[in-house]
Amino acid sequence: MLGWFKKKVGQKNEEQVVKTTDTHSSAEEQSLKDNVDSNITEEIVESTDTVVEKETCENCEELVTPPAVDSTSIGAGKDDDKKSMFHRLQQRLGKTHESFISRMDSLFAGKKEIDQELLDDLEEILFTADLGVATTQELLESARAKVKRKELSDPKVLKTILKEKILGFLQEAEGSGALVMPEQGPFVIMVVGVNGVGKTTSIGKIAAKFSSAGKSVLLVAGDTYRAAAVNQLKIWGERVGSEVIAQKTGADPSSVVFDGIEFGVARNYDVIIIDTAGRLHTQVNLMEELKKIQRVIGKKMEGAPHEVMLVLDSTTGQNGISQAKLFNETVGITGITLTKLDGTAKGGIIANVCRELKIPVRFIGIGEQIDDLREFNSEEFVEALFHQRSE
Ligand SMILES: Nc1nc2c(ncn2[C@@H]2O[C@H](COP(=O)(O)OP(=O)(O)OP(=O)(O)O)[C@@H](O)[C@H]2O)c(=O)[nH]1
Numbered sequence: 552m553l554g555w556f557k558k559k560v561g562q563k564n565e566e567q568v569v570k571t572t573d574t575h576s577s578a579e580e581q582s583l584k585d586n587v588d589s590n591i592t593e594e595i596v597e598s599t600d601t602v603v604e605k606e607t608c609e610n611c612e613e614l615v616t617p618p619a620v621d622s623t624s625i626g627a628g629k630d631d632d633k634k635s636m637f638h639r640l641q642q643r644l645g646k647t648h649e650s651f652i653s654r655m656d657s658l659f660a661g662k663k664e665i666d667q668e669l670l671d672d673l674e675e676i677l678f679t680a681d682l683g684v685a686t687t688q689e690l691l692e693s694a695r696a697k698v699k700r701k702e703l704s705d706p707k708v709l710k711t712i713l714k715e716k717i718l719g720f721l722q723e724a725e726g727s728g729a730l731v732m733p734e735q736g737p738f739v740i741m742v743v744g745v746n747g748v749g750k751t752t753s754i755g756k757i758a759a760k761f762s763s764a765g766k767s768v769l770l771v772a773g774d775t776y777r778a779a780a781v782n783q784l785k786i787w788g789e790r791v792g793s794e795v796i797a798q799k800t801g802a803d804p805s806s807v808v809f810d811g812i813e814f815g816v817a818r819n820y821d822v823i824i825i826d827t828a829g830r831l832h833t834q835v836n837l838m839e840e841l842k843k844i845q846r847v848i849g850k851k852m853e854g855a856p857h858e859v860m861l862v863l864d865s866t867t868g869q870n871g872i873s874q875a876k877l878f879n880e881t882v883g884i885t886g887i888t889l890t891k892l893d894g895t896a897k898g899g900i901i902a903n904v905c906r907e908l909k910i911p912v913r914f915i916g917i918g919e920q921i922d923d924l925r926e927f928n929s930e931e932f933v934e935a936l937f938h939q940r941s942e
C-alpha cells in the first residue's frame with residue numbers, strides 16, 4: 552500500500568508534501584466551517600467546536616500502549632533489517648505455527664504413505680488452525696483426488712501442496728483490489744469494524760508509517776461515542792506527529808468527518824485517516840450511520856473515501872467472515888487489516904478471509920507496539936508461517 556502510495560505522492564510538488572505542524576487559529580477554523588456545502592448541511596448536526604488537537608490529553612496513558620522501539624528493527628543495514636523483520640514476523644506467528652505447522656510436521660513424521668487416517672487427522676489440524684470448513688474441504692479435496700489417482704503419496708509433498716494452495720488463496724485476494732488514488736488531494740482512508748478489533752491502534756500505526764515516509768497525515772476522530780475514544784486517537788496523533796480533528800463526545804460523527812475532510816483538503820494533506828466507532832455488523836442503525844459518513848466524505852471530496860478499510864480481529868475466528876460480509880454489503884470494503892495475529896493459534900483465518908472474501912489484506916497486526924503493523928505480503932507471510940523453527 553505504501554510503496555504504491557509513494558509512487559503517486561512522489562509526483563507531487565515538494566512543497567505540497569511538507570507536513571503541516573502549526574496549530575490553526577479559531578478564525579481559520581471558522582472560515583472553514585463557513586464554507587460548509589449547503590447541500591448537505593441538513594444531514595449534519597451543526598458543528599460548533601471542532602478542534603485541531605496538538606496539546607497533551609489527560610488520562611491518555613492508560614488508553615494506549617506506551618511507545619516502544621523494537622530493538623530488532625533499529626541499528627541495522629537494509630538486509631539485516633529485512634532479516635530481523637522477517638524473524639520478528641516468524642516469532643509473532645509462533646502460536647499459529649505451533650498449532651498448525653508443527654502439528655502437521657508431527658503428523659507426517661515417519662509416515663511414508665498418505666492414508667485415510669492421516670487425511671482425517673490433517674483435516675482436524677486445519678479446522679483447529681481456523682482455516683474454516685470450506686477452505687479446509689477445498690484443500691483436502693484436491694489432496695484426496697491426487698492420492699486416489701496415485702499422483703501423490705509422500706506426506707512431505709502434501710505439505711508443499713498445501714503451502715502453495717494457501718499462498719494461492721492469499722495471492723488471489725491480494726491481486727483483486729488495486730487502490731484507486733486521487734488525481735489530486737488527500738488519500739482518504741475510512742476505517743470500520745466491530746468493537747475492540749484494533750481500529751484506533753491500527754490507525755495510529757498506519758499514520759506512523761505514512762509519517763515516517765514523509766507524508767502529512769490528518770486523523771479524524773469519527774468515534775464520538777466515548778470521550779476515551781477521542782483521547783486515544785489524540786495520543787496517537789501526538790505520538791506520530793499528526794494533527795487530530797475532533798469534536799466533543801456525542802457530536803454527529805458525520806459532522807466531524809465533514810470538517811475533517813474540509814480541513815484536510817484545504818491544508819493539502821497527503822493522507823486523511825478517519826476513525827469510526829466500533830459497531831456490531833448486526834446493528835442496523837449504526838451500519839446506516841456508516842453509510843451516511845461515507846456519503847458525506849464523497850460529497851466533500853469526489854471519489855473519496857479511496858479506501859474503506861475493515862479491521863478484523865484474527866482471534867474472533869470465523870465470525871470475522873460474517874462481519875466482513877455485512878460491512879462489505881453496507882459500505883463496500885476495499886481492504887482489510889487483520890490484527891492480533893501474535894495472540895492467536897488460529898492465524899489460519901487469513902486463508903479463509905482471502906478465499907471467502909477476495910478482498911486484499913493490506914496490513915497485519917502482530918503486536919501492540921507502534922511498529923507492530925506490517926504491510927501484508929502473501930509470499931513473506933506464508934514463508935514466515937511455514938518456516939522451520941530452530942529448536
Ligand atoms: N496483541 C495485539 N493487540 C492489538 C493489536 N492491534 C490492536 N491491539 C489491541 O487491541 C485493543 C483494542 O484496540 P483498539 O485500537 O482500541 O480497538 P478499536 O477497534 O478501536 O476499539 P473500539 O474503538 O472500542 O471499537 C488494544 O488493547 C490494542 O492494543 C495487535 O495486532 N496485536
Ligand SMILES: [Mg+2]
Pocket residue numbers: 750751752774780826827829
Ligand atoms: Mg477505537
